């Protein structure tokens with residue numbers, strides 16, 4: 001039986017640091033694996049015959065002769081020439097005006113189908129998605145609401161007189177022949193009035209509205225107090241943003257591929273003795289250097305620190321025999337990247353036992369990957385990745401869900417966990433990120449000396465290729 005095709009990875013899939021029994025091979029991060037038609041295809045294989053010499057590579061790399069070969073500055077200086085050829089990956093246009101308008105139209109029809117009169121949202125990923133109203137707009141006790149009428153798709157917003165300035169909102173009510181027109185886009189209220197009473201007066205036809213999932217309780221209470229019934233965001237409306245358009249996939253592919261190239265460049269320059277913070281700082285500068293520094297975040301954990309989700313020791317340096325876990329991302333025109341690699345510096349090794357754990361996580365990721373197809377239930381995909389880890393005896397140490405949606409938010413619908421019975425939809429982008437985490441205390445209870453953590457993470461585009469005859 002041929003394995004059915006799986007969904008499409010946004011990235012060359014994974015690195016594979018590896019050591020053999022007799023000769024020691026280190027597969028550098030240049031090794032990527034993608035599945036095409038169910039076959040594993042190795043791309044860009046770059047084997048480094050390490051041959052057990054014990055040389056960790058320090059002094060033979062681009063840092064040779066540097067004054068501080070272990071500093072963040074030296075790491076950045078070494079990585080930049082390797083990363084620079086990939087900067088054009090970020091040449092992807094921002095979402096165009098027409099796409100915002102068509103999103104509003106789609107939402108309007110979905111609202112009509114749901115039997116509500118309008119959609120109400122506070123500044124959030126939803127307003128960013130529908131009207132280019134930034135999610136970083138400061139929320140205060142004074143509401144600023146995006147309003148979209150069902151059926152007509154008429155856009156408006158509620159705000160306090162004089163408070164809104166400089167927003168690049170996208171809307172187009174000029175062509176509408178309906179009850180509202182462009183002159184009524186803004187529903188302003190003065191501070192001595194209830195904004196909800198003003199809204200109820202300005203939109204007398206609105207009896208029932210759908211509230212965005214990110215809106216605060218005070219908004220729901222305020223609307224209800226003004227006689228407007230509030231219903232929660234439906235799964236159908238959530239799915240509108242979860243399913244990506246071609247323009248969104250291009251942005252996600254651009255920033256995620258660039259992020260992987262950044263990790264690769266850092267890997268080639270990483271040295272035993274470097275501190276976790278050096279990787280954090282160098283990576284931050286590398287993203288900033290190409291104009292995508294604003295959304296930067298990272299989790300960089302060495303050795304047993306990787307077993308603690310938020311790390312522990314400040315200033316932990318990479319020792320011989322330890323993995324470096326790098327979970328990192330940034331944003332391009334609002335769309336996020338989220339990539340994790342558990343790697344070794346060039347020439348470094350870990351025990352066969354640790355390599356076995358790395359391979360178990362890789363196999364778990366592969367199992368999840370094969371199940372990530374249209375109409376697969378999220379909880380089933382999560383469970384498929386767990387089987388491999390359980391069989392290897394590490395079930396209790398795979399302590400989090402398999403993955404999450406990725407888009408304007410770093411974590412968004414759909415969530416791949418054991419409790420989610422939603423089905424994957426064509427065009428969703430989700431992460432596949434199994435891991436095994438054993439703290440040093442736990443290690444002692446299972447006959448090991450030191451703790452460790454291994455996670456591999458790739459974003460995946462859900463396709464319908466998985467349907468086999």
Ligand SMILES: *[C@@H]1O[C@H](CO)[C@@H](O)[C@H](O)[C@H]1NC(C)=O
Pocket residue numbers: 095096097132167168169170
């Ligand atoms: C969306 O907002 C950004 C930031 O204000 C702006 O640069 C961009 O031109 C806006 N997009 C559209 C389509 O108006």
Ligand SMILES: *[C@@H]1O[C@H](CO)[C@@H](O)[C@H](O)[C@H]1NC(C)=O
Pocket residue numbers: 180181182183184
């Ligand atoms: C919009 O509505 C106002 C009042 O309801 C009206 O005076 C105005 O002419 C309308 N504008 C357009 C462009 O239809």
Ligand SMILES: *[C@@H]1O[C@H](CO)[C@@H](O)[C@H](O)[C@H]1NC(C)=O
Pocket residue numbers: 374375464467
């Ligand atoms: C997914 O399920 C829906 C509803 O049952 C069905 O219409 C569609 O054809 C299925 N898609 C695939 C690719 O299996």
